[in-house]
Amino acid sequence: xxxxxxxxxxxxxxxxxxxxxxxxxxxxxxxxxxxxxxxxxxxxxxxxxxxxxxxxxxxxxxxxxxxxxxxxxxxxxxxxxxxxxxxxxxxxxxxxxxxxxxxxxxxxxxxxxxxxxxxxxxxxxxxxxxxxxxxxxxxxxxxxxxxxxxxxxxxxxxxxxxxxxxxxxxxxxxxxxxxxxxxxxxxxxxxxxxxxxxxxxxxxxxxxxxxxxxxxxxxxxxxxxxxxxxxxxxxxxxxxxxxxxxxxxxxxxxxxxxxxxxxxxxxxxxxxxxxxxxxxxxxxxxxxxxxxxxxxxxxxxxxxxxxxxxxxxxxxxxxxxxxxxxxxxxxxxxxxxxxxxxxxxxxxxxxxxxxxxxxxxxxxxxxxxxxxxxxxxxxxxxxxxxxxxxxxxxxxxxxxxxxxxxxxxxxxxx
Numbered sequence: 001x002x003x004x005x006x007x008x009x010x011x012x013x014x015x016x017x018x019x020x021x022x023x024x025x026x027x028x029x030x031x032x033x034x035x036x037x038x039x040x041x042x043x044x045x046x047x048x049x050x051x052x053x054x055x056x057x058x059x060x061x062x063x064x065x066x067x068x069x070x071x072x073x074x075x076x077x078x079x080x081x082x083x084x085x086x087x088x089x090x091x092x093x094x095x096x097x098x099x100x101x102x103x104x105x106x107x108x109x110x111x112x113x114x115x116x117x118x119x120x121x122x123x124x125x126x127x128x129x130x131x132x133x134x135x136x137x138x139x140x141x142x143x144x145x146x147x148x149x150x151x152x153x154x155x156x157x158x159x160x161x162x163x164x165x166x167x168x169x170x171x172x173x174x175x176x177x178x179x180x181x182x183x184x185x186x187x188x189x190x191x192x193x194x195x196x197x198x199x200x201x202x203x204x205x206x207x208x209x210x211x212x213x214x215x216x217x218x219x220x221x222x223x224x225x226x227x228x229x230x231x232x233x234x235x236x237x238x239x240x241x242x243x244x245x246x247x248x249x250x251x252x253x254x255x256x257x258x259x260x261x262x263x264x265x266x267x268x269x270x271x272x273x274x275x276x277x278x279x280x281x282x283x284x285x286x287x288x289x290x291x292x293x294x295x296x297x298x299x300x301x302x303x304x305x306x307x308x309x310x311x312x313x314x315x316x317x318x319x320x321x322x323x324x325x326x327x328x329x330x331x332x333x334x335x336x337x338x339x340x341x342x343x344x345x346x347x348x349x350x351x352x353x354x355x356x357x358x359x360x361x362x363x364x365x366x367x368x369x370x371x372x373x374x375x376x377x378x379x380x381x382x383x384x385x386x387x388x389x390x391x392x393x394x395x396x397x398x399x400x401x402x403x404x405x406x407x408x409x410x411x412x413x414x
Contacts (some may be wrong), residue, residue: 001341009339014352014358016332021171021359022366023325028162038207039377040320041163041310043297044155047308050281051322051413052273053151055330060271061335067267079268140262141272145309147251148276152284153295154247157240160294167363168371171356172382173241196392203385205376214374240294242364266337 027048030039042048067076075081161170186192255269285304290297298307312319339351360379363369371379 001020005342006290006339009335010351012335013332013339014355016328016335017355018359018362019323020328020332021167021363023321023328025162025167025177025363025367026321027318027325028159028167031318033314034316035314035315040315042308042311042315042322044304044308044311045294046152046281046284046304048159048322049152050278050285051084051326052329053277053281055326056333057271057274057278059330059334059363060267060274063267063337064271075137079262079264081142082136082174083263088138104261136262140258140264143254143258143262144269144272144275147273148280150247150251150254151273151277152280154244154251156294157244157247160297161237161240161244163234165241166369166376167367168242168360168369168379169211169237171360171363172207172379173238173245174356194392196388200385200388203388207380207382207385210378210381211375214372214378264338267334270333270337 027042030041032039064077073081132168158170161193258269284296285308288303289300291298291300296304298304336352364371
């Protein structure tokens with residue numbers, strides 16, 4: 001049964017995100033019109049993000065409702081109250097005081113004392129900061145809202161980058177999320193990392209630099225946008241991508257903080273962040289915003305929603321790519337969380353690592369990209385760095401399992 005579940009998870013992650021990647025690259029290319037006008041690109045990254053977050057929100061909610069524990073309230077299912085185990089008292093087991101205290105009396109005393117504690121006090125005992133414990137749902141939703149704002153701002157930079165660099169270059173750079181995540185964790189939360197992680201960052205940086213330096217890809221397939229062979233174009237594209245990765249790094253480090261502080265499940269986080277993202281994008285889409293490069297590239301005062309509707313009417317092929325992008329991205333996230341829940345982060349890292357490699361290869365085949373020998377070497381260096389990360393994680397997981405087995409053996413002996 002476990003093997004079957006793993007096979008379904010692997011097939012789901014691969015199929016959904018490979019189709020998602022094809023749709024994403026297609027959305028960066030011009031679409032033929034049905035009114036005789038020249039082919040044009042769909043410029044509203046805001047609407048692309050809006051549809052993606054909407055489908056992700058729906059799929060996360062459906063998942064939570066299907067997997068809902070009948071004993072849990074609706075708020076518990078959505079993760080708006082502290083997890084049930086945080087209400088337990090870790091010190092309810094009574095003990096004999098100087099060999100004379102009755103265990104039942106001690107248990108009753110501890111229980112009575114625990115019942116008189118405030119909800120905030122109980123949460124603080126379990127590691128929840130006092131500020132969050134006093135208003136758990138409000139503090140948690142505020143964290144989700146902050147993530148949604150940053151995600152809404154980050155997404156347009158990723159699509160803008162595709163106008164200047166090839167999709168394989170973008171996939172390779174996206175594989176290096178460890179770099180901005182580490183940077184943001186150090187800057188925002190003063191966290192420290194093991195020495196090997198800095199080796200991984202060095203290899204990844206070297207690989208990306210090699211890939212960009214040795215590239216001589218000409219203006220090829222119709223999704224390449226502006227000529228990627230120009231050095232300035234490459235620089236602009238990598239600048240947009242760097243902004244996207246840095247903002248993603250802020251989101252990832254904040255999500256780590258949320259997991260440590262509030263203990264939600266991945267699906268609960270997925271639901272609320274995407275719900276806020278949908279609301280933010282929807283509000284922005286009906287406001288007469290001024291022309292803002294990358295964020296609002298359409299004409300000043302033009303509503304994003306109106307632009308999107310008119311574009312899809314005259315370029316119907318864009319709707320197919322847009323829906324494919326939204327649905328596959330939403331379902332792919334669910335397969336990722338399912339893999340994480342049942343098989344752990346190590347298995348997930350292995351799956352996503354190989355998936356990104358296949359995404360690059362698929363893009364090369366489907367859209368006829370041409371990579372130089374130097375670019376293939378740079379790709380190899382990047383994936384070598386990521387493989388070091390996976391290998392060290394495997395060793396750590398194995399060491400923890402050995403330690404747990406030894407601890408169980410000691411308990412049995414006692």
